[in-house]
Amino acid sequence: MKPRTWFLLPARTVMLLLFAVPMLIVAAYSLLTRGAYGGQGAPWTLANYARLLDPLYLEILLKSFWIAALATALCLLLGFPLALFIARARTRKTLWLALVTLPFWTSFLVRTYAWMFLLRDTGLINTILLGLGLISEPLPLLYNDAAVVLGLVYGYLPFTVLPIYAVLDRIGPELLEAAEDLGATPAQVVRRIVLPLARPGLLAGAVLVFVPCLGAYLTPDLMGGGKSILIGNVIQNQFTNARDWPFGAALSAVLMVIVMGLLLLVRRKTSEHGGLP
Amino acid sequence: MNRALSLYAGLAYLFLHAPLAILAVFSFNSSKYTVWEGASLVWYRALLADTRLLEAALNSLLIGAAATVLATVIGTLAAYALWQRRAPWLEGSLYLSLVTPEVVTGVSLLAFYQWIFRFLDVRLGLHTVIAAHVMFSLAFVMIVVVARLRTIDRTLEEAALDLGASETQTFLRVTLPQLAPAIGTAALLVFAISFDDYVITSLVAGVDSETLPMVIYTMARRGVSPSVNAISTLITLAIGLLTLTAERWRRA
Numbered sequence: 279m280k281p282r283t284w285f286l287l288p289a290r291t292v293m294l295l296l297f298a299v300p301m302l303i304v305a306a307y308s309l310l311t312r313g314a315y316g317g318q319g320a321p322w323t324l325a326n327y328a329r330l331l332d333p334l335y336l337e338i339l340l341k342s343f344w345i346a347a348l349a350t351a352l353c354l355l356l357g358f359p360l361a362l363f364i365a366r367a368r369t370r371k372t373l374w375l376a377l378v379t380l381p382f383w384t385s386f387l388v389r390t391y392a393w394m395f396l397l398r399d400t401g402l403i404n405t406i407l408l409g410l411g412l413i414s415e416p417l418p419l420l421y422n423d424a425a426v427v428l429g430l431v432y433g434y435l436p437f438t439v440l441p442i443y444a445v446l447d448r449i450g451p452e453l454l455e456a457a458e459d460l461g462a463t464p465a466q467v468v469r470r471i472v473l474p475l476a477r478p479g480l481l482a483g484a485v486l487v488f489v490p491c492l493g494a495y496l497t498p499d500l501m502g503g504g505k506s507i508l509i510g511n512v513i514q515n516q517f518t519n520a521r522d523w524p525f526g527a528a529l530s531a532v533l534m535v536i537v538m539g540l541l542l543l544v545r546r547k548t549s550e551h552g553g554l555p
Numbered sequence: 556m557n558r559a560l561s562l563y564a565g566l567a568y569l570f571l572h573a574p575l576a577i578l579a580v581f582s583f584n585s586s587k588y589t590v591w592e593g594a595s596l597v598w599y600r601a602l603l604a605d606t607r608l609l610e611a612a613l614n615s616l617l618i619g620a621a622a623t624v625l626a627t628v629i630g631t632l633a634a635y636a637l638w639q640r641r642a643p644w645l646e647g648s649l650y651l652s653l654v655t656p657e658v659v660t661g662v663s664l665l666a667f668y669q670w671i672f673r674f675l676d677v678r679l680g681l682h683t684v685i686a687a688h689v690m691f692s693l694a695f696v697m698i699v700v701v702a703r704l705r706t707i708d709r710t711l712e713e714a715a716l717d718l719g720a721s722e723t724q725t726f727l728r729v730t731l732p733q734l735a736p737a738i739g740t741a742a743l744l745v746f747a748i749s750f751d752d753y754v755i756t757s758l759v760a761g762v763d764s765e766t767l768p769m770v771i772y773t774m775a776r777r778g779v780s781p782s783v784n785a786i787s788t789l790i791t792l793a794i795g796l797l798t799l800t801a802e803r804w805r806r807a
Contacts, residue, residue, distance in 0.1 A: 282635075282636055282703075284644055285633060285636035288632060288633070289630065289632070289633035290633075291692060291698075292689060293645060293690070296667070297651070297690055301669035303670055304659075304663045307666060312578050318591070359564070359567075364562045364564075370652050376802070377568055377571070377572070380795070383797075385750075385751040385787075385791065385797065386772070387772065388578075388790055390773045392578040393574055394775060396577065396579070400588065402581070405588075405589045432571075432574070435571065436571075453765040474656060489656075511660060514658050514754075516662075517758065522770075526662060530658075530663065532664055533659060536653070538651075
């Protein structure tokens with residue numbers, strides 16, 4: 279059949295008007311000056327980018343990196359054994375997989391709220407501990423950086439399990455049996471055979487978690503309670519309460535560049551090894 | 556080793572599912588506090604009396620339905636076209652839209668709408684939210700439908716054409732039926748994503764287009780509210796049912 283160009287037209291219109299043009303507008307605004315009443319206009323300037331060097335914002339940027347890296351590391355650490363378990367399961371593989379993907383389908387907001395319900399001062403954990411007399415005052419479990427990391431790990435754990443499972447599932451059992459027959463201990467088998475073969479999956483999982491965590495808005499806002507501010511929150515704030523769109527636009531542009539740079543880097547790495555996407 | 560792994564997996568599944576299960580149990584608690592005082596449907600009844608919540612739920616359903624129809628149709632057509640030819644710019648922008656942090660998508664759309672409103676006499680409202688949802692769910696539709704197209708035998712189309720079917724007939728009666736399960740899955744996925752979105756929606760919604768996640772968000776930020784437990788449980792159940800249906804369709 280001959281290609282039907284008009285089939286592409288609606289999608290092209292949507293992506294051009296609602297994705298490409300808005301991104302270009304953000305790029306343009308990032309070079310403008312904030313007006314007296316929150317608008318933006320001439321003169322063109324790089325001042326918005328220069329403001330990023332302010333220690334206040336550098337610190338937030340670094341903290342966003344650090345929290346995203348920590349959440350990613352924890353997701354890999356927690357996700358790997360689970361993926362290994364599913365790949366090795368002899369029965370009910372589909373069920374085990376579905377149990378990992380199910381929370382991914384359920385509302386992210388609801389899942390975050392569920393943790394707030396457990397962790398807050400009058401939440402379930404503190405209520406139980408107080409009731410048992412183990413503590414005399416509620417523990418400050420919510421509204422701190424640790425809670426933000428927990429929320430991110432909970433939200434994105436399935437993103438590491440699935441790609442790791444995909445690579446582990448392709449490792450033939452005969453390979454592991456051979457290693458065992460040759461005298462490798464189970465720990466050696468994991469370290470020297472399974473882990474190297476699982477590298478593309480680990481890398482894919484790391485990207486899938488790190489990228490959304492770096493720009494996270496919802497989790498730091500709800501679980502950090504405004505005390506744990508990440509770059510996503512600063513961007514949102516510039517476009518709402520602070521009404522400094524040019525600065526918010528500059529932050530968005532920097533975040534986009536970082537994300538794209540990371541993806542390019544990983545792409546090069548994976549193509550070197552002939553691995554996943 | 557295997558026993559330790561199984562034990563670990565058990566704990567991991569507990570970590571993944573216990574919070575929602577506990578929330579669901581406490582949504583039936585008659586007490587306002589986190590102490591169990593007996594089963595009751597009082598918070599579910601309270602939902603029915605909450606007009607703000609009901610209005611928001613209606614908005615979410617409307618937005619979800621409109622975005623689902625539009626994104627599924629547009630995405631399926633484009634996926635089919637990409638089966639026959641490449642479109643690097645479109646594919647590139649779809650990939651980028653997938654990796655763009657939600658908050659950046661949200662503020663860029665807000666900036667775009669405000670810019671366009673200088674020339675057009677429209678305001679933020681349901682339509683701006685629907686347009687945003689169609690855009691960010693397009694990539695998901697394409698992923699699902701393109702994956703299915705890869706498994707389809709192209710020679711079937713050629714056979715239909717050889718036997719005298721028109722191109723339209725071939726598309727509608729040979730290709731489309733084979734794509735149906737994937738299109739169904741894609742539609743449900745769009746609805747689930749649209750129904751759940753807070754970050755982008757809150758930035759491009761008008762005063763009269765508050766959605767369910769926006770109401771839940773405000774309530775959650777304010778503090779304990781057993782109504783949120785109840786509505787959360789309902790949403791989880793609804794989306795769970797949708798997922799199961801999608802799984803059935805995918806395998807059909």
